[in-house]
Amino acid sequence: MIVTRRHLLAGAGGVAALALTDLGIAPAFAAQLRAIGIQLYTVRDLFQKDPVATLEAIAKIGYREVEYGGGGYDAMDHAMLRRTTDRLGLKAPSAHISYDALLQHFDQSVTMAKTLGADTVVLPYMTDEHRTEAGWNAALPNIARFGADLKKAGLGFAYHNHDFEFTIKPGGVSLYDRLVKETDPALVKLELDLYWAVHAGEDPKALIERLGPRLYAYHVKDMRADRSMTAVGQGTIDFGALFKLRAGAGVRHFYVENDQAPAPYLPDITTSYRTLRALRF
Secondary structure, three states, X not given: OOOOOHHHHOOOOHHHHHHHHHOOOOOOOOOOOOOEEEEHHHXXXXXXXXXXXXXXXXXXXXOOEEEEOOOOHHXXXXXXXXXXXXXXXXXXXXXXXXXHHHHHOHHHHHHHHHHHOOOEEEEOOOOHHHOOHHHHHHHHHHHHHHHHHHHHOOOEEEEEOOOHHHHOOHHXXXXXXXXXXXXXXXXXXXXXXXXXXXXXXXXXXHHHHHHHHHEEEEEEOEEOOOOOEEOOXXXXXXXXXXXXXXXXXXXXXXXXXXXXXXXXXXXXXXXXXXXXXXXXX
């Protein structure tokens, strides 16, 4: 979760600091991320070969949350994975589950998410056939239904973006804007991938301000000057400036991700973790 100024007001001086905050005057401390997470797609090659050892390495680095995605996790022993994360003190608040799996194997997807300990299902990716006006028109009612049915099952639901949702604009309206407008904010939250939004040419500050209460989580990956991905802190995105925006105060999770993390992977995710651990904003 994001540590807002209000969360930090406990103890001596809290009332005075709150008064300053409400007057728009910054108190003399900075917020810090507490539970830093990682999207397991970043280490998918390691995870597929040895999920237990990979989770152990992630916990040793200092991560306290994982988000399932990739690496063949959906075909693994989910009870075993849950025992492993429990043993290591890791939480798994969310899991990426594909559109087709939710459409064709909804009950099994719910059981898997709950077994892993997740309270939220995230739709991670829409393939090419959905990236047209007709394809998006067909998909949006299903996305809305996923949110409603998952709520009935006791789970939250969020959509994770790439760049195409912003850049494809049938009739001048982006697929992302249509998703936001045509789904229920109470049922379809947003996991904002900051890299892909910036890659698409979006102003991330303006986007966060606009999406506000719908934001569930951030995917935190950095961008080099040539627009390629890199470990957090090795690129050009000012995450501190984004994390301190009041509009994003409801963001619950901060997941490091690097789709293109170089082997042997662990140094890359260690750099990202240490950068975020040291971040003050």
